[in-house]
Amino acid sequence: MLPNVVLNQHWTGFRCTVCDRAYPVEFDSMVCAECGVDGILDVVYDYNAIGDTINREAPFPAGGTRDLWRFAPLLPMHPQKYHSAWSVGGTPLHAPQELRNKTDLPYLHLKDDTSLPSASLKDRASAMAIVDAVRRGISHIACASTGNAAASLSVLAARAGISCTIFVPASAPEAKLAQLLLHGADVIRVDGTYDDAFDLSIQEINAHNWYSRNCAYNPLLVEGKKTAALEFILQLGLKLPDVIFVPTGDGCIVSSIAKALRELFEICLIDKLPKVFGVQAEGASPLSTAWQNHANHGDMNGQEILELIPSMTPDTLADSIAVGTPRNRIKAWKRVSATGGGFVSVSDNQILEAIHLLASKAGVFAEPSGATGFAGVLKAREMGLITGEERIVVMVTGHGLKDPGAALSKVTVPEPTSL
Numbered sequence: 001m002l003p004n005v006v007l008n009q010h011w012t013g014f015r016c017t018v019c020d021r022a023y024p025v026e027f028d029s030m031v032c033a034e035c036g037v038d039g040i041l042d043v044v045y046d047y048n049a050i051g052d053t054i055n056r057e058a059p060f061p062a063g064g065t066r067d068l069w070r071f072a073p074l075l076p077m078h079p080q081k082y083h084s085a086w087s088v089g090g091t092p093l094h095a096p097q098e099l100r101n102k103t104d105l106p107y108l109h110l111k112d113d114t115s116l117p118s119a120s121l122k123d124r125a126s127a128m129a130i131v132d133a134v135r136r137g138i139s140h141i142a143c144a145s146t147g148n149a150a151a152s153l154s155v156l157a158a159r160a161g162i163s164c165t166i167f168v169p170a171s172a173p174e175a176k177l178a179q180l181l182l183h184g185a186d187v188i189r190v191d192g193t194y195d196d197a198f199d200l201s202i203q204e205i206n207a208h209n210w211y212s213r214n215c216a217y218n219p220l221l222v223e224g225k226k227t228a229a230l231e232f233i234l235q236l237g238l239k240l241p242d243v244i245f246v247p248t249g250d251g252c253i254v255s256s257i258a259k260a261l262r263e264l265f266e267i268c269l270i271d272k273l274p275k276v277f278g279v280q281a282e283g284a285s286p287l288s289t290a291w292q293n294h295a296n297h298g299d300m301n302g303q304e305i306l307e308l309i310p311s312m313t314p315d316t317l318a319d320s321i322a323v324g325t326p327r328n329r330i331k332a333w334k335r336v337s338a339t340g341g342g343f344v345s346v347s348d349n350q351i352l353e354a355i356h357l358l359a360s361k362a363g364v365f366a367e368p369s370g371a372t373g374f375a376g377v378l379k380a381r382e383m384g385l386i387t388g389e390e391r392i393v394v395m396v397t398g399h400g401l402k403d404p405g406a407a408l409s410k411v412t413v414p415e416p417t418s419l
């Protein structure tokens with residue numbers, strides 16, 4: 001039996017990112033009733049009330065565990081007790097000296113989420129999904145995924161004793177499929193792209209009344225991902241970085257990081273917003289392409305943003321961010337532009353180079369998508385968007401052993417030595 005779940009009394013409801021319509025906490029359809037699938041919702045809180053509950057000398061005390069529920073004041077709900085199905089978080093923030101020296105980035109930090117139970121940042125969202133499913137009394141969870149959200153759901157659902165169905169594009173790497181199948185997920189391989197898998201998953205979820213762990217669709221899941229940023233700000237002793245680089249596919253992680261910072265600002269724990277950059281692979285770069293093509297990034301409504309961002313057929317070795325139609329594009333665009341950051345894209349070769357540098361100079365083995373944020377730092381310096389002197393945090397979002405094939409192209413396997 002999983003422990004009970006408690007609602008945050010300062011969670012006031014949802015707001016549509018397209019039309020700004022407000023919905024109460026009890027609203028249980030995942031998207032805006034008027035705008036349909038494009039009307040992704042944002043979770044809204046009473047920040048004044050939350051601010052009054054925060055101890056400014058020692059905000060978010062860890063208590064006995066260092067998991068993400070320490071941030072309960074800024075989350076919609078929390079479980080009453082520890083359980084391994086949802087107690088994740090507390091990952092390291094590295095200050096990698098060798099990598100700093102090698103790349104001449106003296107204030108570089110790596111937020112290393114490769115050490116979570118399923119080896120990607122997605123565990124933060126899956127933990128929230130399991131808690132919310134328990135609250136609603138739903139015992140079957142489903143999602144579409146390029147691989148990591150699925151792996152994460154299958155690991156944590158197995159811990160919770162909850163069943164799950166997962167829709168993956170046929171191209172998902174074998175290591176990721178192995179993880180799903182071994183943990184007992186029901187896997188549907190879709191002969192198409194992630195975007196096709198996503199559409200099919202929504203149909204099936206609605207038909208069977210399953211719980212949807214589609215982060216781009218279920219607004220509560222971004223809240224779990226927010227905790228990665230809340231953690232690194234605490235790890236920096238509330239001393240703000242200047243810029244943050246985040247690998248970006250659907251745009252959920254990047255919007256969650258920007259939302260976390262905005263909320264720390266709203267509750268007056270920080271007094272300005274660092275710039276957040278979403279980094280896409282060139283072969284799957286709708287956000288970055290639209291960003292470079294349009295000078296005016298702020299002051300646009302949801303509909304205008306939708307019209308600006310092209311869909312494309314993804315073509316990159318970074319399978320986790322091979323997304324042609326970023327489902328969270330409005331949220332990502334609005335949140336990133338509010339920080340003064342932006343979107344950039346990097347080539348597959350730059351991603352491979354980033355994997356190599358992270359592994360050899362920082363001891364952090366990232367899968368291609370996981371290394372894309374760091375590739376973005378090098379690209380942003382080339383483009384003159386940063387000088388390199390800034391305090392930088394890079395999100396490393398997924399472990400390299402999930403897709404070692406890509407990394408092998410950067411090394412030479414030695415011939416066996418004859419005895």
Ligand SMILES: Cc1ncc(COP(=O)(O)O)c(C=O)c1O
Pocket residue numbers: 120121122146147148149247248249250251252253254320321367369370397398399
């Ligand atoms: C390792 C990794 N990094 C980054 C991302 C991009 O996240 P989002 O789709 O929220 O932009 C993903 C998404 O699958 C991922 O698995």
Ligand SMILES: [Zn+2]
Pocket residue numbers: 016017018019020021032033034035036039
């Ligand atoms: Zn709407």
